[in-house]
Amino acid sequence: xxxxxxxxxxxxxxxxxxxxxxxxxxxxxxxxxxxxxxxxxxxxxxxxxxxxxxxxxxxxxxxxxxxxxxxxxxxxxxxxxxxxxxxxxxxxxxxxxxxxxxxxxxxxxxxxxxxxxxxxxxxxxxxxxxxxxxxxxxxxxxxxxxxxxxxxxxxxxxxxxxxxxxxxxxxxxxxxxxxxxxxxxxxxxxxxxxxxxxxxxxxxxxxxxxxxxxxxxxxxxxxxxxxxxxxxxxxxxxxxxxxxxxxxxxxxxxxxxxxxxxxxxxxxxxxxxxxxxxxxxxxxxxx
Numbered sequence: 001x002x003x004x005x006x007x008x009x010x011x012x013x014x015x016x017x018x019x020x021x022x023x024x025x026x027x028x029x030x031x032x033x034x035x036x037x038x039x040x041x042x043x044x045x046x047x048x049x050x051x052x053x054x055x056x057x058x059x060x061x062x063x064x065x066x067x068x069x070x071x072x073x074x075x076x077x078x079x080x081x082x083x084x085x086x087x088x089x090x091x092x093x094x095x096x097x098x099x100x101x102x103x104x105x106x107x108x109x110x111x112x113x114x115x116x117x118x119x120x121x122x123x124x125x126x127x128x129x130x131x132x133x134x135x136x137x138x139x140x141x142x143x144x145x146x147x148x149x150x151x152x153x154x155x156x157x158x159x160x161x162x163x164x165x166x167x168x169x170x171x172x173x174x175x176x177x178x179x180x181x182x183x184x185x186x187x188x189x190x191x192x193x194x195x196x197x198x199x200x201x202x203x204x205x206x207x208x209x210x211x212x213x214x215x216x217x218x219x220x221x222x223x224x225x226x227x228x229x230x231x232x233x234x235x236x237x238x239x240x241x242x243x244x245x246x247x248x249x250x251x252x253x254x255x256x257x258x259x260x261x262x263x264x265x266x267x268x269x270x271x272x273x274x275x276x277x278x279x280x281x282x283x284x285x286x287x
Contacts, residue, residue: 001036003072006059007043008080010134020045023076030105031074039070048083049131051091063098072101078120079127080104088124143232145169149243156222157181157209158247171222171244178247180207181223185248188218188256192282195260218260224253 007023020043031038040062044055051057063070073095075081081102082088092111095102103109107123109116142152150168155161158181159171180202187198199214207214221228221239225246231237246253274280 001034001071002039002069003031003036003074004059004063004070005031005038005041005074006056006080007041007076008048008053008055009045010047023080026076027074027105036072036074047131048079048081048127049135050084050087051082063095063100067098070100072103075102075104077106078104078123079130082124083127083131085121085124085128089121092120139232143229146227146229147238147240149227149240151222151227151242151244156220157213157217158223159244162244164243168243170242173245173247180205181217181247184214184217185223185252185256188259189252191259215260218253218257221253223247224250226250 005024005027007020007027009020009023024041024043027041028038030036040059042055042059042062044053046053046055059073063073078088081104082091092102096111101111103111104123109120109123111117111120145152145168148168150164151161151171152169155171158174158177160174162170162172164170184198184202187193188195193201195215195218199211202214217223222242222244223246225242225244226239227242229238229240248256
């Protein structure tokens with residue numbers, strides 16, 4: 001029997017003690033006992049919520065390009081195969097259409113026997129329920145961390161991710177980018193140029209962010225040292241003081257935020273500069 005071994009663990013599951021090495025040892029022992037030949041193996045640290053996984057997609061491509069030379073794909077348990085019952089059944093049917101069976105060494109099932117499809121569904125359902133529980137616990141931890149003032153997620157422009165006391169997630173200022181952020185906020189707060197003009201000018205000076213990211217800066221309280229906590233399980237959304245330093249003051253932040261919402265030039269925008277009118281775009285006739 002020619003088999004492919006597939007091992008999977010997610011980051012959250014690693015923290016709970018799961019191991020790729022354990023899966024590999026269990027697989028090798030099983031195949032030796034059965035006399036199976038492992039012709040290839042794929043492993044990854046990725047969630048099982050769907051099949052859009054790098055290693056799984058590589059394995060699927062390998063199966064398609066080696067059709068007829070693979071008899072089975074083995075997993076240690078069915079929750080390593082997938083934790084989304086609907087997609088898992090569809091993938092099973094696809095693999096069977098390619099002439100490849102699937103099985104789990106610790107939960108063996110002959111899926112050619114219709115009576116086993118109900119047990120297969122139960123295993124998949126248990127995996128999906130556990131995935132949802134893990135996601136819920138992870139969200140609980142993330143929301144509580146933010147409520148305590150710790151920043152979770154990818155650092156915005158001007159900052160870098162950083163660990164502080166007890167390895168809690170936070171931010172430190174990247175001074176090279178922070179200079180651009182300060183200039184952007186100050187200029188928008190002054191309400192002289194349009195936000196578009198400020199963006200184009202800073203881009204000429206070397207700023208490397210998209211227009212959408214630039215516009216979002218002025219609604220992100222992180223820049224004045226705050227953290228927004230989403231509503232979760234009956235607790236309303238709130239903004240708390242973060243553990244990280246702000247790049248701009250609250251006064252500048254909220255002034256820039258207000259101006260950004262209403263910062264559009266209402267006059268005539270010249271198609272080209274004219275040295276005879278140096279204040280054009282800055283001074284507007286009241287009539």
